[in-house]
Amino acid sequence: MTLLAAALLGGIGLVCALVLGVAAMTFAVEMDPREKLVLDLLPGANCGACGYAGCAAFAHALLENPETEMVCPAIHENDVKKISEILERKLASLGGMIASVCCKGTVKDVADNYIYEGPLECRAAQLIAGGSKACAYGCLGLGTCEQVCPFDAIHIGEDHLPYVDKEKCTGCGKCVIACPRHIIRLAPFDLPKCEVRCISKDSPKEVKKICSTGCIGCMACEQVCPFNAVTVMKNSAARITHTKCTGCGLCVKVCPVDVIESVIELKKASILKDKCNGCSICSQVCPVDAPKGELKNPYTIDEAKCMGCGICIDKCPKKAIEKRL
Amino acid sequence: MKKTFKGGVHLLEENFLVSSKTIVDMPLCPIYVLPVHQHVGTPCKPIVRQGDVVKKGQQIAEPAGYVSVAIHAPTSGKIKEIGPKIHPLTGRKSLSVVIESDGKDEWVDGLPLNRDPFSIGREKLVTMIQSSGIVGLGGATFPTHVKLSPSKEKKIDTLIINGVECDSHVADDHRLMVEHPEAVISGAKVIMSILGLNRSIIAIGKNKPDAIAIIREKVPPEIQLEPLEVKYPQGAERQLIKTLTGRDTPSGGLPMDIGCLVHNAGTCAAIWNAAAYGIPLIERITSVTGHGIVEPKNIRVKIGTLLKDVIEFCGGIKNPAKILFGGPMMGIAQYSLDVPVIKGTSGIVVLTQDEVSKSSYTACIACGRCVDFCPMQLNPSMLSRLGEKSMWEKALNFNLLDCIECGVCSYICPSNRPIKHFIRHLKTLEREAKSLYGK
Amino acid sequence: MHYIVLIIGAALVNNFVFSRFLGICPFLGVSRRTETAIGMGIAVIFVMTLASIVTWVIDYYLLIPFNFVYMRTIVFILVIAALVQLVEMIIQKVSLPLYQALGIYLPLITTNCAVLGVSLLNIQLKYNLLESCIFAIGASLGFTMALIIFSGIREDLDLNDIPEAFQGTPIALITAGILSLAFMGFSGLVK
Numbered sequence: 040m041t042l043l044a045a046a047l048l049g050g051i052g053l054v055c056a057l058v059l060g061v062a063a064m065t066f067a068v069e070m071d072p073r074e075k076l077v078l079d080l081l082p083g084a085n086c087g088a089c090g091y092a093g094c095a096a097f098a099h100a101l102l103e104n105p106e107t108e109m110v111c112p113a114i115h116e117n118d119v120k121k122i123s124e125i126l127e128r129k130l131a132s133l134g135g136m137i138a139s140v141c142c143k144g145t146v147k148d149v150a151d152n153y154i155y156e157g158p159l160e161c162r163a164a165q166l167i168a169g170g171s172k173a174c175a176y177g178c179l180g181l182g183t184c185e186q187v188c189p190f191d192a193i194h195i196g197e198d199h200l201p202y203v204d205k206e207k208c209t210g211c212g213k214c215v216i217a218c219p220r221h222i223i224r225l226a227p228f229d230l231p232k233c234e235v236r237c238i239s240k241d242s243p244k245e246v247k248k249i250c251s252t253g254c255i256g257c258m259a260c261e262q263v264c265p266f267n268a269v270t271v272m273k274n275s276a277a278r279i280t281h282t283k284c285t286g287c288g289l290c291v292k293v294c295p296v297d298v299i300e301s302v303i304e305l306k307k308a309s310i311l312k313d314k315c316n317g318c319s320i321c322s323q324v325c326p327v328d329a330p331k332g333e334l335k336n337p338y339t340i341d342e343a344k345c346m347g348c349g350i351c352i353d354k355c356p357k358k359a360i361e362k363r364l
Numbered sequence: 365m366k367k368t369f370k371g372g373v374h375l376l377e378e379n380f381l382v383s384s385k386t387i388v389d390m391p392l393c394p395i396y397v398l399p400v401h402q403h404v405g406t407p408c409k410p411i412v413r414q415g416d417v418v419k420k421g422q423q424i425a426e427p428a429g430y431v432s433v434a435i436h437a438p439t440s441g442k443i444k445e446i447g448p449k450i451h452p453l454t455g456r457k458s459l460s461v462v463i464e465s466d467g468k469d470e471w472v473d474g475l476p477l478n479r480d481p482f483s484i485g486r487e488k489l490v491t492m493i494q495s496s497g498i499v500g501l502g503g504a505t506f507p508t509h510v511k512l513s514p515s516k517e518k519k520i521d522t523l524i525i526n527g528v529e530c531d532s533h534v535a536d537d538h539r540l541m542v543e544h545p546e547a548v549i550s551g552a553k554v555i556m557s558i559l560g561l562n563r564s565i566i567a568i569g570k571n572k573p574d575a576i577a578i579i580r581e582k583v584p585p586e587i588q589l590e591p592l593e594v595k596y597p598q599g600a601e602r603q604l605i606k607t608l609t610g611r612d613t614p615s616g617g618l619p620m621d622i623g624c625l626v627h628n629a630g631t632c633a634a635i636w637n638a639a640a641y642g643i644p645l646i647e648r649i650t651s652v653t654g655h656g657i658v659e660p661k662n663i664r665v666k667i668g669t670l671l672k673d674v675i676e677f678c679g680g681i682k683n684p685a686k687i688l689f690g691g692p693m694m695g696i697a698q699y700s701l702d703v704p705v706i707k708g709t710s711g712i713v714v715l716t717q718d719e720v721s722k723s724s725y726t727a728c729i730a731c732g733r734c735v736d737f738c739p740m741q742l743n744p745s746m747l748s749r750l751g752e753k754s755m756w757e758k759a760l761n762f763n764l765l766d767c768i769e770c771g772v773c774s775y776i777c778p779s780n781r782p783i784k785h786f787i788r789h790l791k792t793l794e795r796e797a798k799s800l801y802g803k
Numbered sequence: 804m805h806y807i808v809l810i811i812g813a814a815l816v817n818n819f820v821f822s823r824f825l826g827i828c829p830f831l832g833v834s835r836r837t838e839t840a841i842g843m844g845i846a847v848i849f850v851m852t853l854a855s856i857v858t859w860v861i862d863y864y865l866l867i868p869f870n871f872v873y874m875r876t877i878v879f880i881l882v883i884a885a886l887v888q889l890v891e892m893i894i895q896k897v898s899l900p901l902y903q904a905l906g907i908y909l910p911l912i913t914t915n916c917a918v919l920g921v922s923l924l925n926i927q928l929k930y931n932l933l934e935s936c937i938f939a940i941g942a943s944l945g946f947t948m949a950l951i952i953f954s955g956i957r958e959d960l961d962l963n964d965i966p967e968a969f970q971g972t973p974i975a976l977i978t979a980g981i982l983s984l985a986f987m988g989f990s991g992l993v994k
Contacts, residue, residue: 047871051861051878055885062889066896093911152455153699156724157782158752163789168455168699175456186754216800727964749962 073125074098080118136210136225138203142178143236145198148251149177165219173249176239184214232286237276237298254298260290287348305347306362312337314359321351369603371739372595373772375532381660382653383535389664396438396668397704399451399460403499404506405431410461416443419472433507434497436644438666440470452689452703481639486558496638497645501630503690505708512558518620523564525552527629528599531691534651534711537629539662541575545582551632554639565608569594597770601626603739615766656684656714665705672701685720688713693771725780734773740766744773744783751786756793806937812993813941819917820949821986826917840954844947850912851921854883855939858922879922
């Protein structure tokens, strides 16, 4: 009996398989071979979170419409890279980029032109005489970036400024497009070490009048930077060239309006006593006077002063300085 | 049967503050600021340099393209600066020419002249209108010469002169029609000669009996006078055409498509001044009014006069909450007194603290009042809800782009919802998406 | 008359989603937008009718004669899955526009319990072939209707401020519950 049941089930299965096999050959339809490849790389869960009716539809859209972005939240980063290769175009929401907000002006810092009472939407607020905040480059703080973020990665803090959650941000750029004041920028995930939180193009005089934390173009940062990474141009906030910046934080210290921020914390230097011959080069190159000691005796680093810029590590002839673990 | 359109509201009439006040000339001011973007279309290009000496009526900026008009010096003086100054419409800084008056107010050579405009010839008249910097003076500031050169397929058969002035405070067109009816009528005749028309209608709101009486006396037989019910927005182009001719302007179309052309009474007077005397658009009539102004006045003000000078001339402000350029329904609130009067400034209205609603808005209760009152028969309730969520794509299904932004919905909303603001927000999103993706 | 009653009974009174609580997965999954809901609905009508005919035939000519009724469920699952695959292939070849319109939803239906439910109910209620067919059409019409109504409501829900805890599926389930209560009003319409 059991055998018969198994045979029947197997038989039906076999018949189905045969029919399907024949059908597959008879009704074979040629499709773009890339579509199959893309489809294989997609998670295949048909969850519909991308807004399309399943992975196949999304794969089709990726091929057909060159504006389709990688909106699949479940896909692995490597697969996105592979799909980019297949499609021969870069997909925007690749990992590795991160949004960064270029304004530090809280309600207390920046003057208001008028009292705004409309919808809590930056883009709508921008329509009324260009936004209530007196600085045309300042964050309106109504949270449009928070609303448009599909990954819940940007939030308006208590000071009414947006903060990016580094863990969650995928660099999709939705907030960058949505921000009516264009103060959100995308930067490579691991590159920025220091950032100028201001993009004002007003004259320094104007900035000083309306904002207590806007870049006033005083050039202090440009002069102090040992790596020529900061440039200040006329009527434009200071800019940091991220490829040159080591994150030493000297500019952060000298900035009179506190508009430059350290994004990462650097490891401090430490001197290996047995290698140091007391040549004093480190104390000569150090911008903050952190190495202490007497000539020809091993030096020590004053941890309170050291910022971890790493200049001494490069200059030490004996390779006696290391980053503290 | 009353001639009117479906929808619209009866506003609290505040025109009486200035409607019986004679137009007075505004004295010379030390500084005039002229933004290069005072009209719809491409901003014009300054043709003067800092330090140049200019005379009254001299062209200081030339049109940069077809949909663009010239700008002229409102008085004689020196160009003090060409740089960014606050623009009254955008609230942001935009390129402006600053003129320091020399106090002599001298005309440029040859002006004003005296000529017969009907002997100039059509095409010359149209180019002259562009180089005289004439735009629609009702507030929309659309370059007039563009409206006067319809394409061949579109046959214009009716000219409508708009003297309705339906917003609740301003009375500049009203006073113009009472004091200079011949300028309005002659301007209309010039337009008719340009387009080869033999019929036109002049529409005036019934709340201006004195203007109706004077125009009736002066009007020639080819121009028909139509007193209209007092209702807002009776002065809006589409509603006016519907009321007078029964024609519906198609969605996304222009009045031109149905053979109509609407010109503001003030524009007609400006055309007459330019055609007969060669005077470019350097001054306009503006109502300075509202309960927040000490002495409400109708003034003939030079384009570029700063708001603070105007207010000073009108005795200052008391208990102000909002200063608007334009009437309370369509006007744009100003945050600075350093903005200049521009070509489209039909009124300066100062509202007091008691007149301005300060309570914030609440959820839509779906009462449907905005649907009843919408003069375009849209569904503002739905549009406002979509606006809250920035869903412009869906809003297109509710004819978002047909909204004329008259503000009736916001005015009657019991939940105090800024519906017009939501709709403008959606429209901006649509425009941005279009420019981003080129759809 | 009998057949009309059958359709009304299957579509309204014993609506598959709201009364029998079958096919909740696609009901919640594909009801975000009305367009996709309609596409899914049409696919379901198609597959359900076809599946009920095929399963009825298999049951009548294979399972009952050989006394294998206890294996009904597993056999039906197998047959429906194969059938859906077959239909998908045929549609893809015959009409590409139709495939693009509903082909995407076909794989989703493969494991839809509403399809299996209708096949099993046909047998349980001892319907003949024509009755099974009509019953399946009624049931799938009811399913489509539920999907479209619900997607309309969900589109409107998007415009409202919903407390954070209720956003997404929770509010959808609550709405579905209320909608289900409303459909209870049909009970007693047909015996």
